[in-house]
Amino acid sequence: MAGLTGISHKDDIVALTAARTDRHTLPLLVLAAAMCAGIVIWGVGDVALASGFAAAVVGLAGLAHLFRRSNVLPDAAQDIVPDWTIARAAADASAMAIAVTDRTGKLMCASDLYGEWFPGYPAPPVLPLDRNGADRLAEAGRTAWRDGDAKVDDLARGALRLDLRVARTGRSEDFLLWHFTPVKQSSMIDEFARLVNGESGAALGDAGVMAAIIGAEGRLRAANPAFVGRATGRAETDLTGRDFAAYFRRDDDGRIFFVREAGSIVPIGIFRVALRQDQPDGAALIIMIDQPGDVGGSGSVLSYVEAVIALLPFGLAMADRDGRLLFVNNSFSRAAGLSHGQKPTYPGDLVVVEDQAALAAAVRRYAIGPQISGDIAVRLRVQPDEPVALSLAGVRGLGEAAVLLGLKDNSEESKLKRQVAQATKMQAVGQLAGGVAHDFNNILTAIIGHCDLMMMRHTPGDSDYDDIQQIKSNSNRAASLTRQLLAFSRQQTLRPQVLQLPDIVADVSNLLKRLLGETVKLEVSHGRNLGQVRADPGQLEQVIVNLAVNGRDAMPEGGVLSIKTYAVTTAQVREMRSTVLPPADYTALRISDTGTGIPPDLLPKIFEPFFTTKEVGKGTGLGLSTVYGIVKQSGGFIFAESEPGNGASFVLYLPVYVAAPGEQEPPAIKSPPPRRESWGTGTILLVEDEDMVRAVAERALTRQGYTVLTACDGEQGLEVLNSGQQIDLLLSDVVMPNMDGPSMVRQARHTHPDLPVVFMSGYAEEQLRKSIDIPNVSFLPKPFSVAQLSEAVRAGAGPEVAE
Structure with a gap:
């Protein structure tokens, strides 16, 4: 029964009665008028007089009937009963619990909320209230009929507390309006819920304590962020009304774990505090903490984990809730640049000053928050110019340990990244150098041509001849520089041939011995099973000479220059894990010296054009850039390796040439023949x-x-x-x-x-x-x-x- 409505139909009844009266009155009037006319005719004998008298009777009767109807209908219209559906709709819209009864105690109207509190819609004052509630309602009803209104406070129906106000209402004040208002009472459960949800609950979480309030039905009413984060992974999740037990699992030994932490080995200790002593199965405060135990009865969990971490090849360390380092394995020490036996007090001691605050905050967050993991970019003191990723993970149940830190030894990866960046930069610079060389060649063509034309009009001994010859000589030097730029940008003219690297080294060895001098010893060794390569022999000789001369200049007091050729298989390339050198078979050429080496800050720049460490006037800075361009244009790769004080090595990798079936050497474009008489016609x-x-x-x-x-x-x-x-x-x-x-x-x-x-x-x-x-x-x-x-x-x- 959703509600009651009282609707009156008295106006319809009045109209129906009037219609019935009209149908019976008209024949009676006609009969009475006819009888009166008959009497007049019988007594007087005048038909005209009898007709007039009958018409007068009918008229008077009609006027009387109309007067009676005008008096009856207004009175009936005044007796209309209200439409209670309007009052009920208004009460439901305002979430009010109301009921309306008449003088006989009949329920005329009630709201939906009233029906929820009192199922079956019983009429006041007969309501299922605790103690003497019904009697107090009956007394209030009598008072309202007498005085117009009445109030009753603190009515109880189970946990529901109500206040009542009764008022006499209606046009004739023949109805009672019963208005019930719920009373919000402060309870111990509400107080504890505010504490758990507020700053007190957050403070408990910082101390590693999880807290929650559950009702008698086992559903959550409040929980602090520490519990919410461990249970769901997100501290801002609303768990109100959720099943508390659904977030836990029990193993075969009866230990309790969070369902979300499937891989955890640390059980949860749960303590229940009843908030109402009179109802032991009612609402309760639940306190939860991690319960670390022994592993196999021999040693603590922390010592066991430390022993395992020490054997792992990954850089791992552990810190407590205050951020102090408890344990650092050897791999972590190497990656962080720590010397043997050195262990800093805090993780912040490993990074630059600018990153210390961010790292300390991250360690605290993972120590007291949910058991999650993540990365933070920091700059180590040993490598302040290159950020590294430091991994952090919150751990529980390892005694003092609260955060696990991971640091990867990425020295090799950093080296490869530098090589990729260097290759990209060299590609861009090469394109620029090629365009510049092209424009220079056009300018030099005009300069050299005009010099030749001017020299045709002058003979040796003229005052201008020597000046013109000097201009042409300098122009030729500039042309040589542009050829080197074209070599660096891999845009020079090559005449590639299929050849063996040892043959090229043998052809240039005699020249190298004269260039190196008496103080530098040349050592040459060749490996076996070397594959053929396809390159320009003249350009390869230039590469070897340039690298050898650079090695000689790095050994002013003398030393050893070694040239070695060897084969590199595809499997060996994969083992290098290089992001620059694609897997393939190569023939390698290594040229090493025992000189002073190349400083690390200069190593990435040595192949750039016009970069030189030599004194002014002793080098153009295009030697190594030319070598780089020749090797790259031949399809090869070149890398520089050096440690200050231990010399330097340049390693060339040229791919092994494998001719495709039916492949032939590409025909060379015709070149001009040797010079001869230039006069002609046409x-x-x-x-x-x-x-x-x-x-x-x-x-x-x-x-x-x-x-x-x-x-x-x-x-x-x-x-x-x-x-x-x-x-x-x-x-x-x-x-x-x-x-x-x-x-x-x-x-x-x-x-x-x-x-x-x-x-x-x-x-x-x-x-x-x-x-x-x-x-x-x-x-x-x-x-x-x-x-x-x-x-x-x-x-x-x-x-x-x-x-």
Whole structure:
């Protein structure tokens, strides 16, 4: 029964009665009027008078009937009973417990909350209250009927405490409104719940004590953060109303553990304190602590764990709740840079000053919080420039130990990271150096060409001849530097061959003995089963010479320079665990010296261009960068190893060459033949986007007797070719805007299939091999002299253009 409603239908009854009266009154009026008319006719004998009298009777009767109805309907309308559903809906919306009774004690209306407190909706004052509650309600009802209202305090129904107010209400004040209000009472359970949820509970958690309040039904009413964190892993979780026993498990020995801590070996001690002594099975305060015990009856858990940790190859240490270190194994000492037998007091003693506060706070958090783990980035005092990850985990049941710390010996990993960073940096610098060298080559081509043209107008002995010769000499030195930059950026022209490293070492040994001098001893040894490599022999000789000369300079008082070749298998590469060297078979070349070594802060920079430790004027800083570029362009890898005072070693890894079935050596692009008489005839189309290079080449070729047509890009070159003029040779740059040289040549071959072509470029031939792989094509590298340009044109054009 959700509620009661009293609804009156008296107005409908009144209307129905009036309708019935109308149906019976009308025939009676007609009959009475007819009888009166008959009497008049019988007595007087006048029909007209009798008719008028009958009409008057009917009219008077109708007026009387209307007057009676006007008096009855208003009285009936005034006797309407209220619609109690409105009052009940208002009470439910306000969460009020109310009931309405009439003078006979009948329940007319009640709210839903009233029905929850008093199932079955009994009518006041007959309610199931404790002690004499019903009698007090009856007295209050009589007082309300008499005085208009009444109050009753402290009514009880089990644990429910109520206050009552009764008021007489209604239009005629013939109803009683019963309003019940719950009374919130402070209890011991509520007080303990506030303590557990507040600062007191947090303080208990800091001391390693877990606390909770459970009701008689075994469900949680309050819990401190220490218990919530251990039970769920998140200290902010709301556990109110959850089953307390569901968070624990019991093993075969009867020991109790948290369900979440499946791998724990430390049982939980649970202590129950009844909060109501009169109800031993009622609400209780539960205190929980870890209960460490013995392991097999021999020694404490802590000593057993220390013995196990000491044998592990991982860096592990233990600290107590105050952050003091209790135990450090050998691996941890090595990773932290501690000397033998040294043990700091706190973990913060291992890190730089800036990281000490953060580490101390983390240790405290893991010591008193839930049993969780995590990492923190710190900088060790022995390596202040490189952050490391220190792992922390909260442990329980190990006596004083509360935090387990882990530190990985990542010296090898750091070394590999530095190698990767160095390789990435060298790649970026190489790209920059290649672009700079290309632009320099264009500039040097113009300078050298103009010098050649000026020297044609001067003879030795002229005042300007020596100056021009000096300009050209310095330009050639600059061209040599650009070639080294191209070598570093892996953009130089290589002539790779399949060869054996010992053969290259043997060819250069005699030269090395003269370069090293009398104070440096050369030792050479070769391993067995060396695989062939594919590289440019001349460039490899340059690599060996550069490294040997650097080793000699590192031994000013003399020493030993050793060169060793050996095979490296794929399995050995995997054992190195290098992130730079991919697994494969290699032939290695190691060049070592017994000199002063390379400082650690300079080791990552030695392959950078223009970096040198030599005095000003004794080195350009391009020797090792050239070595780096040659090795990388040959598909190999180079690493530097050094300890100050113990010399340095450079190790080259060149992949073993394995020819694919049917593979042949790539054909080399034709190079100009040796110099000969440069005078010639014919028409040459010169396509060059650099104005200064185009101008000097045009002047040089014109002086040699050629007719020169010029264009600044590939599109203009095609227009000149299609203009109908006879073209004997196409001399074109490779990289140009709009349309490059190879694209122009491929289109020109449709209309001029036999047209000879000479490409010129500041980039290396090796780098451009794929793009200029076109039949009947020669290549002229920049910078070039006038004589070299003439020789290239004669070789590319053929004898019909010669003199």
